Amino acid sequence: MKLLKLGSVVMALTLLPVGAIAQEAPNMLLNWRDTSLSNEDCVRRAQDALISERFKNGGVVRNSRGAIAYGFNGGYHGAIRCLADRNIAVFVVTGASSPRAVALGNNLTKYWDSRE
Numbered sequence: 001m002k003l004l005k006l007g008s009v010v011m012a013l014t015l016l017p018v019g020a021i022a023q024e025a026p027n028m029l030l031n032w033r034d035t036s037l038s039n040e041d042c043v044r045r046a047q048d049a050l051i052s053e054r055f056k057n058g059g060v061v062r063n064s065r066g067a068i069a070y071g072f073n074g075g076y077h078g079a080i081r082c083l084a085d086r087n088i089a090v091f092v093v094t095g096a097s098s099p100r101a102v103a104l105g106n107n108l109t110k111y112w113d114s115r116e
Helices: 002-015 018-024 039-052 098-114
Strands: 027-034 056-063 066-073 076-083 088-095
Touching: 027 098, 039 056, 039 066, 039 076, 039 088, 039 098, 076 098, 088 098
Parallel strands: none
Antiparallel strands: 027 088, 056 066, 066 076, 076 088
16 A cells, blocks of 8 residues: 555656756755864854855854854855864855856855865
């Protein structure tokens, strides 16, 4: 019975027009960088990178594993997640236009790289 339900779901998904799925997909850039920075230094660099690309009205959310610095630039949302325990910083930019989201995200990572 479970296999029948799963098969029905898969069949329904394959019948959806590809254009409809693509239209609903977010325009997003996802990137990462290895880092040896402490969590606080990572957050400072993340905030500086966001400011360099005019992301504003954001903040920092901290938890036991790290922190996320985020901001807004028009209709675009940018965030940099610092995971000091894994020595990684993750960059995400979403918005209405995929080329613009990619450009903003690439600029964030270029700023990051220029501070190494």
